[in-house]
Amino acid sequence: MTHTLAIGPYNDDEKQGLTRELSPIYLDGPAGVADLDAARRDAIKAVAYKGHHAFGATEMDLLPNVGVVANYGVGYDAIDVKEASVRGIKVSNTPGVLNDDVADLAVAMLIMQGREMEHASAWARSGKWAEQGEYRLNRKVSGGRVGIVGLGRIGREIADRLAAFKMDIHYWSRSEKDTPDWTHHSDPVSLANAVDYLIVALVGGSDTEQFVSKEVIAALGSRGVLVNISRGSTVDEGALLDALESGAIAGAALDVFLNEPKIDPRFYALDNVVIQPHQGSGTVETRAAMAKLQRDNVLAFLGAKDLLTPVN
Amino acid sequence: MTHTLAIGPYNDDEKQGLTRELSPIYLDGPAGVADLDAARRDAIKAVAYKGHHAFGATEMDLLPNVGVVANYGVGYDAIDVKEASVRGIKVSNTPGVLNDDVADLAVAMLIMQGREMEHASAWARSGKWAEQGEYRLNRKVSGGRVGIVGLGRIGREIADRLAAFKMDIHYWSRSEKDTPDWTHHSDPVSLANAVDYLIVALVGGSDTEQFVSKEVIAALGSRGVLVNISRGSTVDEGALLDALESGAIAGAALDVFLNEPKIDPRFYALDNVVIQPHQGSGTVETRAAMAKLQRDNVLAFLGAKDLLTPVN
Structure with missing residues (x-):
């Protein structure tokens, strides 16, 4: 048997x-x-x-x-x-x-959001490029300020890649790591206040549920972009949707959602969100x-x- | 006056x-x-x-x-x-x-193509994620073999970023550079043979016209992906379209085209091409x-x- x-x-x-x-x-x-x-x-x-x-x-x-x-x-x-x-x-x-794949996707999602690449692609394919000329200007990514929530194996891979983009790297983790060029924050609100891009690389489970709270999202501010490649549970998704709809933050790039694959339809109505179908390790x-x-x-x-x- | x-x-x-x-x-x-x-x-x-x-x-x-x-x-x-x-x-x-912006876009385009991010996004947004479950597997980018055609300022910025993705870096340039970890090729066909991803970072103008020739494209092979952020003129665009349509290469990610913004409509019919409207420096x-x-x-x-x- x-x-x-x-x-x-x-x-x-x-x-x-x-x-x-x-x-x-x-x-x-x-x-x-x-x-x-x-x-x-x-x-x-x-x-x-x-x-x-x-x-x-x-x-x-x-x-x-x-x-x-x-x-x-x-x-x-x-x-x-x-x-x-x-x-x-x-x-x-x-x-x-799977660290490399998840980190690759996180970096590409961040740039896709900042550089409006999905929107620019649709715009070109629709014929508007030929009709209207130059695509609207968007936003420089290299050299920006990024915060990693959770500097475990995957968070570290993401940060190592973004260092090559000359980004100013901040992170939250329970203990400070031996990475002298990067800035440790013991409070996620402090981290979100310090950066424009916030990348969530926490483990899932009850300990991290809504760790990226309404307050953290608010602290990101109107230039802020949230990237999540961890679990939908780590973010207060209702607060995130409210912030995206009101413009309280600039955008998001998400590979994970609550109730995936039946994700909240409010996401589909937003044009400032890059959506991926939880394919971080999907190679x-x-x-x-x-x-x-x-x-x-x-x-x-x-x-x-x-x-x-x-x-x- | x-x-x-x-x-x-x-x-x-x-x-x-x-x-x-x-x-x-x-x-x-x-x-x-x-x-x-x-x-x-x-x-x-x-x-x-x-x-x-x-x-x-x-x-x-x-x-x-x-x-x-x-x-x-x-x-x-x-x-x-x-x-x-x-x-x-x-x-x-x-x-x-503008080096940073162009390099950012090149890296994101490469990952978007390899990880099918645009297709995966459309698939999720169409409701297929909820109906069919997991998105199809695609292709690992980190650790792959990449070739940079032209290791000038922008090519160097691209290579520096891709080094953080643990890629095996090859390049063509007129003279060998002081980059001992990277492999110099004096012939673009040799370069294309050695890699899966080929990124064109040449200057434009008559000296580089169709430098990425039919032979170079053929040498990339069926796993090959061409990324162009330089000028449409540097690539034999007819040969590229033929190779994309026949599957002789796997795909492309292009920010520049001949006759842009009125680009060849054959590009629009392809689902293995990431199209950007020449926005490399567009921030x-x-x-x-x-x-x-x-x-x-x-x-x-x-x-x-x-x-x-x-x-x-």
Whole structure:
């Protein structure tokens, strides 16, 4: 009987890898666990998890012999890690391999917003370039003041790139980092006050919920642009929408949203927002690396070895 | 009688600066020179030039006492510099101040193309994200192999930025530069063979016409992406369109075109091309700096001082 349960929307390449190495039972989401018969559930020792639906006590109760939940992705806020730890269940994620992609997207989103590239493209394609001549002037990005909220692995990759754009780099993190050229802020409102571009690179979960609060958004000011590549939950989205609609801030560039993919339709009516469909890590190369790291964590557990990238 | 003739599509801020410092006669383009009466033409000592229409012997014949043509922009291919030199007319441009903006746009265009950001945005906004789930995977940019055609001021700014994306940097230039981590190619076909992304940062003019030839484009190959922020003339545009339509290369990201703004409509039918309306230097900050440098060159000439940024 198979020892592995693969839960989530895996693509064909990923399924091929999972089947080859782990011959798992596949489920579209955690809701399907309850439909498995008891013998199959009892045999499961490892879960390969992908997706944003909650995986917690209910599912763990149904899988009494599970010892590891290996998450596909660096953000494991869908998994109740506290509950897992109480039960002695190990959790792993896939850090490192996706940092570059997420940072690339963040930088491009920032420039797209500042330089109005999506609007300029549509304007040219509509024939207005030929009719009206020069596109309207927009806004210089290089040399600007940028704030990174959360200087973890991904935040650091973003900051390293933006340093090459000669930006004045500020950041919030719990502790000051060894980056003497960059300015640490212990308060996110102070950070937002100091910069024009604010990039959110926090981990998700309850600890960071609405960390980018109404007050932080207000502090960004009318020249301010918010970039979010973390989780929709980290931002007070209602306050953000209000600020975008009223012009209290200049714009936003967002790869993540509350209730994605069914995002708030108010976003679609705004022309000062760059919208991406949560594709920060969405490259062939990186997803293959993430899938491999997830499998390697499962294999390590089943082989009684240390997890490669443990969370708890 | 006024000594300065301002030719080109100046915006209100620029006109304000010109009027304040030089009280020029304004013309929309060089064709208008012939309509000025002889007394006015004879009084002109300096031309502040903006635009892409040719300014050469015909106009110089009509302005017998002109001593300087101060171009707005780093690319002065619209001005017949050889003809100016023969007549002892000085030419200046506005280098330096626009490098950052052009490099920012080039980097963002490259990532937009690789990560399909424009397509992903349209897909999300169309409601397909909510209906179909994850956007299709695309292509990792960081760590890739990039070639810069022309490692002048702007090419260098682009390369410096892409180095922060951990890219393997190759370049073509007439002479090898003191950049030991980067690979020099003395032949553009060799360069195109070595990379996936080719960024054209040449000066315009007859010397570089179709420098990115059919052979160079073919050498890029089916994974190849061409980025052009220089001039449409530097690329064999017919060969580029053929290669984009046939899939001989993967895509392009273009800020410049032949016959812009009336660009070849074949571009509009392609979904693997990022189109920008020649807005490389199009920010409020940079255009103000370019306008000031142009005026300062005219003022230097009228004050019998050395030009700040001479071309000939």
